[in-house]
Amino acid sequence: MNHKLEGLVFGLIISVLLLIHTIEGQSQESNLPQIIKAMLGDDVVLPCHIKASEDPSQITIEWGRPDLKPRFVYVWHNQKEYLTDQNTAYIGRASLFHDKLNDGDVSLKLSNVTHSDNGKYRCYNLKDKTEYLVQLLVGSVSSPGISLAGLDTSSGRVILDCSCAGWYPEPEVIWLHGEGNIISAGPPETITDSDGVYNVSSRVTVEKRHNNYFTCRLQQKDINQTKETHIHIPDDFFIVQSDCSVSIGFSVVFALMLVFGVFFFIRMKQQRKKSE
Structure with a gap:
């Protein structure tokens, strides 16, 4: 009986709370x-x-x-x-x-x-x-990861990718040189899951520096959180390779010079035999 009475009392309390919330909520x-x-x-x-x-x-x-x-x-x-x-x-x-x-x-x-x-x-x-x-x-936060995304052989620059998962609210992505200067980068790519949590990735193209250290930093000021990861790129990755068309042209010229050289050598040898 007491349990039934308590149930009725609680039901009344809930009803009152609902009514008051409706009347005074606004x-x-x-x-x-x-x-x-x-x-x-x-x-x-x-x-x-x-x-x-x-x-x-x-x-x-x-x-x-x-x-x-x-x-x-x-x-x-x-x-x-x-x-x-x-x-x-x-x-x-x-x-x-x-x-x-x-x-x-x-x-x-x-x-x-x-x-x-x-x-x-x-x-x-x-x-x-x-x-x-x-x-x-x-x-929520997580540490970002940096990977080598590609090489721009025509300019000797390197493409870096920074990605992280599980951030909330949405973080800001900042790229930095080893000296601490900000590197200009395009807007990051963001994907949200069913809970609204952010997975973020960002790419940047970097040139050779005196120390070749680069930093990807993620920060969220609303929750006062910052995470960053560093990477060092060896000098060999920044070597400018010859353009394909230039290489082909050089090869053609070299081949022609070789053919003319052989032809000239044979011609000179034949003329020498005739003179003897």
């Missing part, structure tokens, strides 16, 4: 959310505080995401967590700090965050109808 959503940044796989705390004078046994806190269905990330009521309508993506990963509730700290802890956790979170206090918005940004 005016509250204009609040600017606090931005919290984390890296893929981290545990993160989304801050939220209520009046410390409130009786913890009387508070009802809803953590939710307006863009999800169901939107409930975590609900706390009557000193218990209610997980009946919790979004399945957060099962076993969302919790409050129970030892801090008396201090008014109702911050949400999310464990092992993923890219799908990116979004706006709403901490709602049912008693005084106040809310606090938090924007979570989950980033």
Whole structure:
């Protein structure tokens, strides 16, 4: 009987939360959310505080995401967590700090965050109808790899390719000489997967330098992350080879000179025999 009663009470609470969200959501959503940044796989705390004078046994806190269905990330009521309508993506990963509730700290802890956790979170206090918005940004990075993509034999330049996978948000790609100067390169090629994660590749054509060291740097200022890889190209790769047409022309001229030389030698030998 008690379980049925608790179920009815929780159903009523959820209904009230849904109704209040519908009525008051438009005016509250204009609040600017606090931005919290984390890296893929981290545990993160989304801050939220209520009046410390409130009786913890009387508070009802809803953590939710307006863009999800169901939107409930975590609900706390009557000193218990209610997980009946919790979004399945957060099962076993969302919790409050129970030892801090008396201090008014109702911050949400999310464990092992993923890219799908990116979004706006709403901490709602049912008693005084106040809310606090938090924007979570989950980033990810990887080290780039540089490879030799080709040789421009006509100019003695080398084509380098830099690629990386698993970046979020989209990174900026910068090529550098060994001296630290930026090398001009075309726009990178980007591909996104189902989670919106970026795979990036960039090519650049470089000339011989005094040390032949080159750097591919990826940076993402929103999450304050930078990764880079260096490569050294031996001098032999920058040798300018003869143009094909020039080589053919030289060969033809050499062959003609050889033929005329042989012909002239035979002619001179025949004339010498006649004179004898």
